[in-house]
Amino acid sequence: MSQASLHQLHASPVEAMQGEARGGDRQILNALNVRGLTVSYDRKPVLWDVAMSVPAGARMAIIGPNGAGKSTLLKAALGLIPRLSGECTLFGAPVAKARDKVAYVPQRASVDWDFPASVLDVTLMGLQRQIGWLRWPGASHRAAARGFLDQVGMADFADRPIGQLSGGQQQRVFLARALAQQAPLLVLDEPFAGIDAATEHAIIDVLHRLSQDGRTILAVHHDLGTASQYFDRALLLSGTVIAEGAMDQVLTPAKLQAAYGGRLAASQLEAFAAS
Amino acid sequence: MDPGLFLSALTLQAGWNAAIVALGAAALGAGGGVVGVFTLLRKRALMSDAISHATLPGVALAFILHAVLGGEGRSLPVMLIGAAASAALGVLAVQWIARRTRLYEDAAIGTVLSTFFALGVVLLSVIQQMDASGQAGVASILIGSTAGLLFNDALLIAIGALVISAAALLLAKEFIASAFDSEFAQVSGLPVARLDLLLLVLVTAVVVVGLQTVGLVLIIALTIIPPAAARLWTDRALAMVPIAAAIGGIGAYTGAALSASGPNLPTGSLVVLCLFALFVLSVLFAPARGVIASLRRQWVFQTRVHERQGLLALARREPIFDWRTRSLLQRRGFLRADGSATRAGIVAAAQMTQDQALWNRFRDLYPDEAFSLPDWSLRPIGDVLPEDMVRRLRRDLTGVAASGGGATLPGARS
Numbered sequence: 001m002s003q004a005s006l007h008q009l010h011a012s013p014v015e016a017m018q019g020e021a022r023g024g025d026r027q028i029l030n031a032l033n034v035r036g037l038t039v040s041y042d043r044k045p046v047l048w049d050v051a052m053s054v055p056a057g058a059r060m061a062i063i064g065p066n067g068a069g070k071s072t073l074l075k076a077a078l079g080l081i082p083r084l085s086g087e088c089t090l091f092g093a094p095v096a097k098a099r100d101k102v103a104y105v106p107q108r109a110s111v112d113w114d115f116p117a118s119v120l121d122v123t124l125m126g127l128q129r130q131i132g133w134l135r136w137p138g139a140s141h142r143a144a145a146r147g148f149l150d151q152v153g154m155a156d157f158a159d160r161p162i163g164q165l166s167g168g169q170q171q172r173v174f175l176a177r178a179l180a181q182q183a184p185l186l187v188l189d190e191p192f193a194g195i196d197a198a199t200e201h202a203i204i205d206v207l208h209r210l211s212q213d214g215r216t217i218l219a220v221h222h223d224l225g226t227a228s229q230y231f232d233r234a235l236l237l238s239g240t241v242i243a244e245g246a247m248d249q250v251l252t253p254a255k256l257q258a259a260y261g262g263r264l265a266a267s268q269l270e271a272f273a274a275s
Numbered sequence: 276m277d278p279g280l281f282l283s284a285l286t287l288q289a290g291w292n293a294a295i296v297a298l299g300a301a302a303l304g305a306g307g308g309v310v311g312v313f314t315l316l317r318k319r320a321l322m323s324d325a326i327s328h329a330t331l332p333g334v335a336l337a338f339i340l341h342a343v344l345g346g347e348g349r350s351l352p353v354m355l356i357g358a359a360a361s362a363a364l365g366v367l368a369v370q371w372i373a374r375r376t377r378l379y380e381d382a383a384i385g386t387v388l389s390t391f392f393a394l395g396v397v398l399l400s401v402i403q404q405m406d407a408s409g410q411a412g413v414a415s416i417l418i419g420s421t422a423g424l425l426f427n428d429a430l431l432i433a434i435g436a437l438v439i440s441a442a443a444l445l446l447a448k449e450f451i452a453s454a455f456d457s458e459f460a461q462v463s464g465l466p467v468a469r470l471d472l473l474l475l476v477l478v479t480a481v482v483v484v485g486l487q488t489v490g491l492v493l494i495i496a497l498t499i500i501p502p503a504a505a506r507l508w509t510d511r512a513l514a515m516v517p518i519a520a521a522i523g524g525i526g527a528y529t530g531a532a533l534s535a536s537g538p539n540l541p542t543g544s545l546v547v548l549c550l551f552a553l554f555v556l557s558v559l560f561a562p563a564r565g566v567i568a569s570l571r572r573q574w575v576f577q578t579r580v581h582e583r584q585g586l587l588a589l590a591r592r593e594p595i596f597d598w599r600t601r602s603l604l605q606r607r608g609f610l611r612a613d614g615s616a617t618r619a620g621i622v623a624a625a626q627m628t629q630d631q632a633l634w635n636r637f638r639d640l641y642p643d644e645a646f647s648l649p650d651w652s653l654r655p656i657g658d659v660l661p662e663d664m665v666r667r668l669r670r671d672l673t674g675v676a677a678s679g680g681g682a683t684l685p686g687a688r689s
Contacts, residue, residue, distance in 0.1 A: 042377075080458050104462040111456045115316070116512045125452045128463040134445050153661045161510035166648045169661070181463060196641040198664045 029091055031056045031101075031185045031216035032077060037086030039069070039076045046072050048240045050086070054218050056184070059211050059230070061221040063250075064237035065260045070220040071107065071189050073237065078102065078187065090185065100129060103181035105174045105188040113162055119173050120158040123149055126180025148176040153202050168199030175203055186210060188219040192226075204230060224268065227251065281536035285529065292429075293535045296421045296488075297528050299429035299436075300546065303485045304527025306436030307497030308505070308519035309443050310477045315502040316454035316512060321384055322369070322475060324495045327482045328388035329365025330358035331395025331416075331491055338402060338413050349409030351428050354416075355483050362479045365391050419490030419543030421534055428487060435484040443477055444516065450474060451512045488531065490543035497523060500550040507561035522557070526550035578603065579653050585609070587631060589616050590624035630656055633668045640671070 032054040039047040046069045054060050062070045075081045077088045079095045090098035103126070123145040124137050130144075131137050137145075149155045152172040157165070165173065171191060178186060186207075192200050207217055207230070221227055227234060227247065234250040236242040238259040243250045253269045280289060287294040314320050337357025341350055365387050372383035402413055443450070453460040453467045461467045478498060485494045501523035505515040530546030562568050577599075585600040586609065594614060595601050604610035609620030616624065634652040637660070638645035645651045650659045657665050 075458070078462055080461055099462060099464050102462060104459055106456065106458055110458065112318075115455050116506065116510045116515060117451075117455060118511060121511065121513075122455070125455065125459065126463065128452060128460075128465065131448075133449070136448065153663050156661070163510065166644050168644060172661075177459070196644045196664075198641075198661075198667055202663065 029056055030054060030089075031058070031091060032218060033089045033092075034073075034077050035087050037073070037076060037088065038084040039072055039081065040084055045084075046239065047076065050237070050241055052077075052235050052241065052244060054185070054216060055233075056091070056216050057211075057214055058233050059207070059217045060233040060235065061219055061227050061231035061247075062235045062237055063221055063224065063227060063259075064242075065263055068238045068259070070237055074187055074189055074218075074220060078104065101183050102185045102187055103178040103183040105171075105178045105186070105191055107189045108167065108170050108174065108193070110189075113165070113170060115162065117162050118158070119149065119154060119160050119162060119165070120145055122162055122173055123158075123176045123180055126177035129181070145176075145180060148179040149173075151179060151206060152176045166196075168195040171195050171199055172202060175206060179206070184214075185216045185218065188217070190220050190222060193222060224251065224256070224264075224272075277536050281533055284532035284535040289532075289535055292424075292426060293532075295426055295429040296424050296535065297531045299424075299432040300421070300488055300531035300542075301524045301528035302433040302436040303481075303488060304497060304501070304523035304525070304546070304550075305520040306440045306443075306523075307481050307485065307494075307527075308501035308521075308523030309440045309516055310474070310481050311498030311502040311523075312505065312512070312515045312519045313443060313447070313450040313454065313474055314478055314498060315506070316451065316515075317471070317474065318454075319380075319471075319474075320499050320502075321381060321495075322366075323478045323482060323498045325365055325369050325384040325388040326362045326475070326479050327486075327491045327494045328395075329368075329391040330362045330482060330486060331392055332398055333357035333359070333361025333364075333395075334416055334486070335395055335398030335402060335413065336361070338409075339398065339405070342405060347408070349413060351425075351431070351487065354413070355486070358483045358486055359479060361391065362482060366475050366479070415490070416486045417490050417492055418541050419486075419488050419493065419546070421488055421531060421542045424487065432484050432488065435480065439477055439480045439484070440520070446470070446473070447513060447516060454512075488542050489527075489546055490541075493543040493547045496547040496550055497527070500547070500554050501526070504550075504554045504557035504561075507557045507564040510563050522550070522553045526553050576653070582607070583627060583631070583653070586620070586624045586627040589620055590628045632672060633665065636668050636672050637664075640668075 030053045032052070034050060034052040037047055037050040037052075038045060050069075050073060052073070062073060064070050072081065076083045076086075077095065079088070079099075088095045090101045093101075095102075120142065124131070124141060126148070127137065127141050127145060131141055146155055146158055149158055152175050154169065154172045154176060157169065157173075162170070162173065175188075175191070178188075191203055195203075211217060217231075219231070221231065228251060232247055233245065234247050235244045236250050236255055236259045242259045243252075243255045251272050253272050256264055256269060256272060283289040284293050284297060287297065311320070311323070314323060334354045334357050337354050338349060340357075341353045346353070368387045369380065369383045372378060372386065373380045376383075399414060402410055449460075449465055449470055452463070453465055453470050457467045481498060482491070482494050485497060489497060501519040502515060504522050505518035508518050509515055526549040527546050530549040531542060533545045533549070534540040534542040557565065559566050560568075581597065581600040581603050585595055585597075585604045588595050588600075589604070589609065595604070595610070601610065601614075604620065605612065607620075607623075609617055609623055611617060631652060633656045634645075637656070638651065648659065656668070660668075
């Protein structure tokens with residue numbers, strides 16, 4: 001089999017559609033497309049043959065028990081950790097060539113908050129592309145960064161050292177930094193973990209605005225109770241994909257049971273059966 | 276040591292050569308400080324230890340080859356090339372071990388640096404049995420010396436240090452971004468792996484350039500002590516750069532001048548001791564994290580606690596027994612000598628009660644947040660929490676008062 005035909009065989013629907021690129025019924029371009037993704041740590045597969053498509057404009061949650069590989073899926077899709085196999089595309093382009101299309105909110109605990117930086121310094125890191133290599137941020141960049149801080153209610157904290165922030169404030173700063181990237185896809189890793197309710201509301205407000213703006217949102221989400229409130233699509237993950245699709249079709253007792261096994265209380269399952 | 280000679284060396288009056296040596300050392304110290312800031316922030320400070328020890332076999336081999344091929348005496352450029360080559364080999368060895376085995380980098384560094392150093396010492400003993408001139412000069416790279424330093428050597432060191440600093444400064448923003456959050460930096464388009472490699476190259480360059488004066492055993496101090504001291508002075512990464520450069524430059528300059536003030540004084544050791552003196556000064560006096568500053572903050576903190584508790588007691592019309600609280604409230608004009616509240620005291624007490632009620636509500640609703648907040652109930656709540664949060668608490672509090680308690684926020688943990 002020639003290489004070209006091999007490629008066609010593996011091409012995602014989006015790529016195939018682009019290949020044809022003539023009128024007919026137009027499919028919406030996927031913001032993120034993952035096919036056949038396998039990731040392992042030391043020969044122990046964490047993700048096995050995972051496929052996921054995030055339609056442009058969707059608000060999608062990745063849901064699953066601890067150790068399901070949710071964060072690993074995000075990182076592998078963004079090219080931050082090596083993948084054993086599989087391909088990922090951002091808006092139809094290979095991830096390495098489309099990094100400007102994605103903004104990222106990593107887990108809060110992934111950095112050292114004792115690092116010598118102010119809130120504004122961290123936000124300015126999101127403007128790396130606009131500022132450019134070997135250049136220093138100018139007055140316009142600072143003003144822009146303050147604007148993004150204002151969107152998350154942190155404008156008054158711009159000059160604080162980040163070491164003085166509470167957990168919720170740290171999360172707001174990370175969101176401001178991602179907003180500064182001004183990308184059509186926003187990827188968040190556990191954005192609501194260990195934060196106060198006010199911050200959760202502030203983040204949801206921002207995500208809501210972005211969504212109305214036509215941006216795509218993909219988040220690892222822990223709380224089954226709020227998932228359907230905050231997101232419209234879900235990927236249920238437990239090493240492999242259990243289900244993917246509209247929220248009400250994914251969060252069914254049978255599928256949750258398959259993903260969580262005995263780890264979900266019967267009362268929680270009943271809640272989903274009732275709704 | 277001759278104090279007069281030290282003073283004249285310090286003021287560049289001890290002759291052309293001593294002046295050049297001191298200035299070269301200052302440039303080297305500044306360059307080590309600048310590069311060290313970025314390795315410290317990237318948490319790879321010990322890498323420079325592996326690099327410096329890994330230079331020894333290269334230096335010795337270069338000397339042997341130079342002598343065997345008929346070169347006269349020791350040639351600094353040849354030795355530095357040998358140093359750079361074996362340092363690069365050492366870095367590769369560390370990275371290979373860390374990647375191929377499941378050992379952490381510190382274990383790999385320890386293995387590589389001791390092995391390379393041992394190999395270098397063996398080669399040094401070979402050199403001592405050779406019939407070649409300049410043997411003493413090779414041994415001096417262990418602890419450093421300025422005695423045999425020529426004008427051209429010092430110039431080479433100064434120019435090298437300046438070039439290294441300039442390169443590091445040019446990429447300061449990128450280095451800082453990848454040090455704070457390498458994954459985010461990668462997503463925002465920075466080639467983090469290449470930046471890491473470049474940083475190691477810059478550290479290697481500092482080590483190689485500084486071998487002659489400071490010596491390979493101690494050169495790690497140039498890239499660690501100045502940035503560590505600078506961290507105490509500021510909470511901004513970029514501000515650490517000039518501070519570390521100044522500390523490194525002053526320390527190395529003073530150390531070089533000291534070693535020029537008498538025969539056979541070990542330059543490297545004196546430079547490190549001078550750097551340490553500056554480090555101690557920083558530990559004591561630095562405003563951001565120094566000991567005295569934190570004692571002062573502790574005092575301010577206690578004052579706040581006493582003032583707040585005193586005012587709250589005043590609002591509850593309780594007598595105040597603590598002498599410190601009493602004298603504080605009297606000095607503020609809140610309390611009369613007989614223990615009764617002044618008009619200003621009553622107003623302040625009412626405000627404090629209101630503020631405390633908001634803080635208490637915050638703690639009830641978000642216990643985790645309140646715990647992790649260093650300023651909980653110590654400063655006016657509006658100075659600590661975002662405006663929307665304070666509004667929410669205030670609304671919530673009036674709601675509680677109206678409904679007789681029991682109202683909670685959606686999603687609040689109890």
